[in-house]
Amino acid sequence: MGERTEQVITLSLPSSMQHVYLLDVVVTEILKEMGFAEDVQEQINLAVIEAGTNAIKHGNKEDLSKKATFQFVLAEDRLIIVIEDEGEGFTRQEVADPLDPENLLKSSGRGLFLMEACMDSVTYEAKGTIIKMVKYKESPDP
């Protein structure tokens, strides 16, 4: 059995929305290194930015004393991203469906939907203060 190669990269950001640009640069480089197809890179990039915005803005409420932490686990067959904030959390089921006709013209509320649409799996832990997202290099069997 061959040795598994797995790299872990951790990024800890003070909760300023300006740091979304830094997050974008870091994830772009990671995705290039992992060799995902270009359209898949765009999907993962979007999901990470949405998760970062969720952690910084909605979780930590842009309190600079609170950190949003991103752990990227670069495995051979997948990328695992764990995002943690220091907020009070939320209940996924209580977030309104942005595709509901009555919500279509709302200016916010699409972030979680887009994360789930772009990644192979998204799970919520610790009252939603930890979000784990996974994208496989090859799509997993349905």
Place this chain on the structure above:
Amino acid sequence: MQINLRHKGSITILDIEGRIIGPDALALKAVIDEQIQAADSRTENGGHLNLILNMERVQMMDSSGLGALVASYASIQRNGGHVVLLNLGGSVKSLIVMAKLMTIFDCYNSEAEAIAGIMKP
């Protein structure tokens, strides 16, 4: 993100370039709000803003950017104006399709079509 503002007759065109992520949404909304106010003080179009957002050089947009577009659409409609999208690229178009907003926005692939579309009674 960079925004270049130009006018063609009574139509305002914003050529947007780069990635619309994070704080860029607020900047984009602020530019559009300024144009709504500027149009309000002009007599042509009855003070309404007719706006084309040229997205040809937008590489990526997040949900905040999408929110800015939706909020601008609502403001401009309320004031009796029109906003249309021009030259949606692959990832931005996918985003708008995923969010089921193709039914809200009129989208065009050429500036001439967009101008004709926005002037439609």
